[in-house]
Amino acid sequence: MAETPLYVGIDLGTTNSAAAVFDGERVSVVRNAQGATVTPSVVRIDKQGRVTVGTRARRFLEQDPSNTAGEFKRLMGTDKALEFPAAGIKKKPEELSAEVLKALRQDITDQLGVPIERAVISVPALFELPQSAATSEAARLAGFSRVELLQEPIASALAAGWRAEDDAKGTWLVFDLGGGTFDASLLETRDGLLRVVGHDGDNFLGGRDFDWAITEHLASLLPVVPSRSNVHHTGALRALRLAAEDAKIELSRGERAQVALAQPLVIDDQEVEVDLELTRATVERLCAPLVDRALDVCVRLLTSNGLGPGRLARIVLVGGPTVMPFVRQRVAARLEAPLAEGHDPMTLVAQGAALYAATAGLDGRAAQQAPTTGRQVWLQYPAVSSDLTPHVVGKFVGAEPPAKVKLVRADGGWSSPEAPVAEDGTFLTTVTLLPRRACTFQIEATTGNGTRVEVSPPALTIVQGLTIGDPPLSRTLGVALANGHVQVYLERGAPLPARRTFTHHTVETVAKGSKESVLRIPIVQGEMTAAHLCRLVGTLDIGGDAVKDTVPTGSPVEVTIELDRGGRLSARALVPSIEQVFEHVAHLLVPDAAPEALDSALRDLRRQLMELRTDAFRHGLTQVIEKLDRIEARLSEAERDIDAAHGGDADAAQRARRALLDVDATMAEADLARKWPELDAAARQAAITASSTVGFHGTDAERTLLQDVLAAMDKARKDKDAPELERQMRLAHRLSSAAFNRTPEAWEWYFEEAASEMSKARDLPRAQKLVKEGKAAALRGDTEELRRVVKALWQLLPDDSEARKRGFDSGVR
């Protein structure tokens, strides 16, 4: 592989997709067969089963809507298959996304002249785990052998920062208004390292809402007004919406646009001629509230990071709607910061993804069978480095390695001193890079007597430029336990990739050969300690039909949870007693959004809202009331979407489902806020207890740390931030547990507690025996033995079934 690597990035968008390639020095956007840099994410399948993608397919959205699909990205992770009646086939959202990826892959191959197998694909920052999994699956179906997922705001920031040279210092904001979602990210660059400071967004706000606002306005001007909740009006509305989209684009330049349809619409069996005029002022009036909603999110993000308006170094605009002049003006004016110029808002994400592929060392070209001539050497070095003098680490394969290694830069301007190779073949050296360039280094190896040895690979390439820190985990991840609590594996903010292992114990027997007996390990995401307030994102099942042997109650299970850089989840459970590993995580689909189910969920939430509101008024909790008002507004929006869902709009149904989930979580928070006095009291108690135990039994380090936790608790109490207070209480509790466990009488106390519940034990004779042994051990002062007894006893004591239900039927403790 003598040529330099090629790094490929793909922006798989809701309405449009794009691809870019980075060769180590320049990023170029890939053009499709029509010569355009963006390809509409639209797929059409005709009656011969032929697939058309992109601009040509988009033309059929109006003419042949039933055989043409768009916006399927919003359905990713659901099992909703889309029908193509002409060909008589059904396609899942990931299969349709795969068609778009296939088309892009072909365009890239055409442009580069080499087949592409690896790429970075961007996903929205708020994508749930099943949606990410579906994206990976789409890539696999499109023929990619390996992909990494990258959050869209990080991609845009990387692309904008890469070009920014030296003036990139300070904090800046990426304002990404896409087709269906809005993301705001706060970033900071220092010393060539990009760091994500904070992120916020609105999963339900995008260019589509602009289009609908305009469409509804146009519809209201017609003599017969079509309605979104009427299935028979779908066709008319679709035609109107496409016309609205075109008019909107036209108005980015002109002052007024004509909305005229060649054929009259048929609404309720009446022919309706459409010939309307739309002015820029009208569009701005219709869309301004939507832009303001996005800006509210930005202000919230800035405030939570202690930044006032005017403190931003710059704003990077991303996404189609940000092309509209009035959007640009409104954003700059409200946030009082300059807009970064010279970026293409339509392809910035793809460019960033390509740059990231370099950082991740993901060469896009198909793996070539490198002719192995010479001594093989394994190398470790950063493919992209912000540091001008990074290390290169290597190891020669096989016995009797060369004695010395030297790296020579291809431009001839620099070479490393000779580095000695250790007996095991390892060596370590540094190289000097040229700023903002891709540098190739020849590897020169010599034996003890000075003979040159050929090396494979003969050279390595490092790009100097902006690099990005490991992306942080956006929500805490853990395992729900049988007692309804969560064992946290990875805290929010943990750098990805990450991996953590904990040992649990089973709470019921898994009988060999029995299909009914399944031990469930639920994986949940969220900031709450109570499992039912977190979201279930996957389960790991240990089934009776899969185990080699019966696994008795109380058997240890070592669970490992792993997340890759793109937030892709994998989990593994090792059952040591039968030496068997279970790794199939059942990825939950994003739940079904049947309109009837949505109706009942909505009713339920409205009822809860009423109760909370009455209660909040009674106690005069203004903060809670404000929160509930926002929930009310969201519910009304969801109601409109559910209406549209009844009209057959699957996408609106998904939107509504997610809005309801969101409301549910916000409601839980509001509920927590309502219980504030209770929580506050518990926090005080926790602080006193922790201070006392850690003060008496803690190490210096624990004391220092407790100070920190207490300060954070204080802050959370001042901010009335219930989830944060819960989190800090958890830390305080853990600290005092650690200190308390160190005392000799800790286990005596645990023993007495466990022994007092002996009558509830699953295996009474065994429990009685253990208690007897424990008493003897306590008399002897044998702490080790006592600890063993207590742990064995705990395993015999039951968790109550209510708690278990709240813990998603978890089979482990």
Place this chain on the structure above:
Amino acid sequence: MLKLAENPFYVLGLAPDASRIEIEREAQKLLGMLELGFEAARTYATPLGPRPRTPEAVRAAVAQLRDPYQRLLAELWARHAPASLDTAPAEEPAPPSDLRRALGWRP
């Protein structure tokens, strides 16, 4: 991040006044050495004796030091670390028993 032995400066084998670039450079080197199985990279020294070094620990250490607030904490800690913890802590009176119950002590 509760444990002294996991102080990011110990994990990376750097002094608390290391610059940002030095931290990144050292981490990248250690990750490479671990990947290739360098014996020297497998453990790191702490006041509590040597500890095994893993790629996850290195990445977590860098992430911690990138955050200015967490870095400050780690610096304080690394500086105030006791030279040795071999000497057993002196016997101290137990806390009043009702405190233990206050939070439900069973872990």
